[in-house]
Structures are given as C-alpha cells and as structure tokens.
Amino acid sequence: MNAIEVTDLHKIYGDDVHAVKGVSFTVKPGEIYGLIGPNGSGKTTTLRIIAGIVKPSRGTVKVYGLDPYRDFDKTRGLISYLPEEASTYPLLTGLEHLYFYARLYGGDVKSIVEYGVKITGLGDRLNEETIGYSHGMKRRLLLGIVLMRRPKIAILDEPTSGLDVHASVSIRRMIKQYVVETGASVLLSSHNMLEIEYLCDRVGLIFKGKIVAEGEPRKLIEEYDAANMEDVFTKIVREEG
Numbered sequence: 001m002n003a004i005e006v007t008d009l010h011k012i013y014g015d016d017v018h019a020v021k022g023v024s025f026t027v028k029p030g031e032i033y034g035l036i037g038p039n040g041s042g043k044t045t046t047l048r049i050i051a052g053i054v055k056p057s058r059g060t061v062k063v064y065g066l067d068p069y070r071d072f073d074k075t076r077g078l079i080s081y082l083p084e085e086a087s088t089y090p091l092l093t094g095l096e097h098l099y100f101y102a103r104l105y106g107g108d109v110k111s112i113v114e115y116g117v118k119i120t121g122l123g124d125r126l127n128e129e130t131i132g133y134s135h136g137m138k139r140r141l142l143l144g145i146v147l148m149r150r151p152k153i154a155i156l157d158e159p160t161s162g163l164d165v166h167a168s169v170s171i172r173r174m175i176k177q178y179v180v181e182t183g184a185s186v187l188l189s190s191h192n193m194l195e196i197e198y199l200c201d202r203v204g205l206i207f208k209g210k211i212v213a214e215g216e217p218r219k220l221i222e223e224y225d226a227a228n229m230e231d232v233f234t235k236i237v238r239e240e241g
C-alpha cells in the first residue's frame with residue numbers, strides 16, 4: 001500500500017483563489033518525495049491538505065488508505081507535520097520542549113525523549129533556554145520534536161528555509177538518518193535544488209497549482225539535458241510560462 005496517494009486534488013480558497021488544480025502523486029513507504037515550485041504554486045496548501053488540517057475542495061487523499069481530513073483521529077498518529085513558520089518557546093529549554101511534546105504525544109515519554117535527544121544531536125545545549133539558540137538549532141529542535149514520536153509519515157514544509165549551509169546540512173542528515181532508521185516516508189517542500197538532489201528519491205514540480213514534471217532528480221536532469229536540478233527547474237518554468 002502507498003504511504004500517500006493524492007488523486008486530482010483541488011483547493012479553492014474563498015470564491016476564486018484556485019491554489020491547487022488537479023494534483024496527483026504517490027509516496028511509497030520509505031521514500032523521500034520533494035515538492036518544488038515557484039512561490040505561490042500550491043506546495044504548502046498541498047502539504048496542509050495531506051496533513052489533514054485543510055479541507056480539500058475536490059479530489060482524494062489517502063494516507064495508508066485513510067482520509068486524513070475525515071479520519072483525522074486515526075491518521076494523526078501516523079503523520080507529523082512541521083510548518084515552515086514553526087517556532088519555539090523562548091524561555092523553555094530544548095529538553096523542556098522535548099518533554100512537553102512527548103507528554104502530548106502520550107506513550108512512553110522517556111523513550112520518546114531519548115530518541116528526541118539523540119536525533120537533534122544538540123547535546124548539552126538542550127539544557128539552555130531556546131532564546132539563546134541560533135535559527136539552525138531551533139530548526140533542529142523542531143525537527144526532532146516532529147520525528148521523535150516516529151511518525152510513519154513526516155511532512156516538512158521548507159525544513160531548511162533561511163538556514164546557512166552548515167545548519168542545512170545537519171537538517172538534511174537528520175532527515176536521512178530518520179528514514180534509514182525507521183523506514184518512514186518523508187514529504188517535503190523546498191526551494192533548494194541542491195537539497196532536492198541530495199535528499200529526494202523523487203520530486204514533483206508544481207507550477208500554478210499543477211504538477212508539470214515528476215521523477216527521480218537524476219532522470220529529470222537527463223531528460224531535460226540539464227546540468228542540475230536548478231537548471232531543470234528553470235527550463236520547465238520557462239516552458240510552462
């Protein structure tokens with residue numbers, strides 16, 4: 001069974017903002033799938049619908065066979081979602097964050113936190129209030145919070161947005177490590193084509209609410225006779241106008 005199956009998905013905000021116009025794709029268990037596309041092309045809307053927090057206007061989404069919006073209570077244990085704008089509580093330490101969320105998740109709090117400590121890789125810095133964290137450290141903590149409950153599907157909206165090279169590399173390592181250790185699926189959006197090439201098994205390029213190209217990064221580079229994914233992106237967006 002596919003981890004995620006999206007078929008002819010549409011989202012219209014209000015009367016006339018047609019943000020998603022017939023998107024279809026699948027994500028297999030253990031796969032890292034990337035959504036790329038220009039600003040405002042519908043990536044976040046698609047991710048939010050799959051996370052079950054936005055109602056689609058038309059079309060279907062199945063997460064291990066369940067509808068994430070209608071069966072939210074059943075799917076919320078399967079999916080963790082990291083919004084691009086997620087933030088930390090400045091006066092709580094990193095470790096306090098891990099405990100706070102682990103208690104919300106329920107289950108074996110100690111082992112959830114232990115995994116959180118391991119996957120964030122923040123070591124002793126976890127004992128400091130997050131007000132003193134760099135943007136990269138905050139992002140590692142937030143990603144750790146999302147992954148420590150070991151979701152079968154992690155949905156990550158621009159996980160390295162605004163991070164420097166070093167911080168981006170550590171976030172990518174965390175994502176790869178998580179998938180290798182758990183066999184979970186990751187669906188992410190990104191504007192960083194290097195990241196897409198490094199991380200994603202497959203990628204869908206979404207443009208004006210539609211997927212206009214899809215495939216393995218290496219194959220897309222070949223198909224479009226391009227130097228890299230940035231070149232593929234530019235060529236497709238130019239073609240599509």
Ligand SMILES: Nc1ncnc2c1ncn2[C@@H]1O[C@H](COP(=O)(O)OP(=O)(O)OP(=O)(O)O)[C@@H](O)[C@H]1O
Nearest residue numbers: 013014017019037038039040041042043044045046
């Ligand atoms: N809650 C909302 N109400 C009305 N319009 C919205 C809402 N959310 C998104 N939109 C509009 O839907 C379109 C798609 O937005 P979305 O955020 O999904 O794109 P995106 O590809 O994630 O963009 P970015 O790369 O800038 O994050 C845009 O025109 C946006 O202004």
